[in-house]
Amino acid sequence: MNRTTLSLIAAVTALAAVTGFAAATTPGEEDTSGRAAAARLPVERSSLLCPEPSQSDLAETAYTSYTPETKGTEGVGTAELVPAKGGKKGKAVVTPKKPGTPVAGDATGAEAPALTGTADGALAPGWTVQQTTSVTAGSGRGLLGVNCSEPDTDFYFPGASTAKGRSDYVHLTNPDDEAAVVDVQMYGPEGAIKSEVGEGITVPPHSSVPVLLSTLTDKAYTNLTLHVTARSGRVGAALSDVDEKLGGDWLPASADPAASLVLPGIPKDAKNARLVAFAPGQDDADLKVQLATSSGKIAPAGHDTLHLKSGMTTAVDLGAVTRGEAGSLILTPSEGSVPVVAALRVTRGKGADQETAFIPATRSIGARATVADNRAKGSTLALTAPESTGKVKVTASPGTEGGTATTKEYTVKGGTTLSVTPPVPSGLKGSYALTVEPVSGGPVHGSRMLEKKQGSVPAFTVQTLPDDRGMVSVPKADEDLSVVQK
Structure with missing residues (x-):
């Protein structure tokens, strides 16, 4: 040769x-x-983008970086997260040194910037960074969490809003040396909303641009689907929801349009779960709506089916659908097979002490999924097997400041949701990461809820557990x- x-x-x-x-x-x-x-x-290089954490002077933000150990990698590798400041080199917020050990960083106030990061070598496969922000008062108070995301060219955000009292921003972050050009299109209950302002938004190299959705339309819409597409280049996109009364959180992009979707981990004490769904293609969609409980699938009372008109956003308030035990929503076609996207807006608490979080439709854990920034108290893991029974292995990493890793296996019966307090590393100091891997059986979907009481407010945030795409x-x-x- x-x-x-x-x-x-x-x-x-x-x-x-x-x-x-x-x-x-x-x-x-x-x-x-x-x-x-x-x-x-194993992949040899990974990129992650973290949005600007908050506009509140009271914001306290923690960053936790973690790469699980992966067979087939050699050496140590390098990784760092730095401010997105138009290409100007800034001080790294976190600089991991080796896989298998999480590293933490922090930021305070409203001036904390968006971050861009790369990892290579042994630190690249499955690299995960969690951004968790605590805001104790004012608009958007609560616990706001998001997994820093990979750059891409196409995103759907069902669950956005321009209603009075809501301040929704889509944060567009460009990791590359060339400018990206992005279109932001909104879809309401009657279809596409015309807006020239949302067309051709330029995102400079190594920079982040927040776009306030209410500036794209003169009309207030309670429920919207946002479609972000890059004409040129690629971006990271995340939607922040700041509510004057109901707190706030991040809405990550929904999984790619598919005929069947899983939205895992509705808390057991949810006061309301609002389902927002959208069919982006040319055909209407008819869906069967089921809740996977600890004992099996049931149909939410009065909401066992859902009809989606093509190009129009549909929202349904399911109320206290879990009735005291954690569950997951499963959407499957009742007629035909039409790709859809969906997300849940979940509310906990009472009166002036309510708080919200979002659960988008997500991919299964696949070969492996990881979520960082778990605490000794306040973490709940939800695992759902939408069809056949699946068995998974959950590994708790050492802590950011010390501790010994531990592993536990869980069996999730087909059609059910298993909600557990995840294993905690012995001698834990700091926060730690959870890695979930399949052992046998059918596919499993998952999410992690992180909660921390803020006075009488049950502050919480939910992150889903899709495959980390560490292998190719x-x-x-x-x-x-x-x-x-x-």
Whole structure:
């Protein structure tokens, strides 16, 4: 084999490992083409973007970075999160040193910037950063949590609003050396909302741009679906909800449009769960709505089906749907198979002491999922097996300041939700990370609720547990001398 052919094969392998380029088959699928199966290798580089935490002077923000240990990685690798300041090099907020040990950083007040970060080598596969902000008074008070996200070009946010008393911002962060151009389109109960202001928004290199949704329309809409697309470049996108009366939190993007969706981990004491759903294609969608409880699936009273008109946002208040035990919402097609997106806005507390959080539809834990910034008290893990029974292994990492990792296995019966206090590392000091991996059975979806009492306010936030995409399928390359003969 000559040097040119070897170089081409090496280039294909490197491209797949760095960018996440996937082969035609995914895990669990059989390649029937007769070709050798693609190898599963750790990614070699990851990027994460954290939005500007808060506009409150009272904000206290904690950043927790964690990379689970991954077989097949060599060396230590490097990673850092730095302020997004137009390319100007700033002091790193967190600088992890090795996988398997979480690292924490912090920021205070309204001046904390958005962050951009990269990790390579052994720190890249499954790199996770949790941003948790506590605001004790004023608009948006409560606990606001978000997993810093990968840059992308397409996002859906069902559950946005321009209603009176709400201040919703979509934060657009550009990690690259070239400007990104982004369109922000809103969909209300009657369809697309025209707004020239939301078209062609320029996000400078290594910068973040917050866009107040109420500036994109003159009309107040209680329930909206936001669609963010990048015409050029790529961005990180996250939606912050600041409510004058009901606290605030981050609304992450929903999972990609799909015919069936899982929204895991509605708290047992939820006073109301509002489902917001949207069918982005040309066809209407008819959905079966089910709640997966600890004992099986039930239909929410009066809301067992949902009809979505194409291009129009639909919202349904399910009330105290969990009735004292944690549950997960499962949406499946009752007729046809039309891709949809969805999210839940969950409310806890009473009167002036209510607080809200969001649960978007999410992918299954896949090969592995990780969530950082768990505390000795106040963390709850919800696991849902929408169809067949699944068994998972949950690993609690050492703490940011000390402790010894521990592992526990859980079996989730098909059609149920298992809500547990997750394992805590022995001798814990600081916060720690949870990693969830499948052991056997069907797919499992999950989320983590973090709660911390603020006076009489039951402050909380929920983060879902999708596959961390730390592994990538690299297609097997065969010698083909015709490549160098053309």
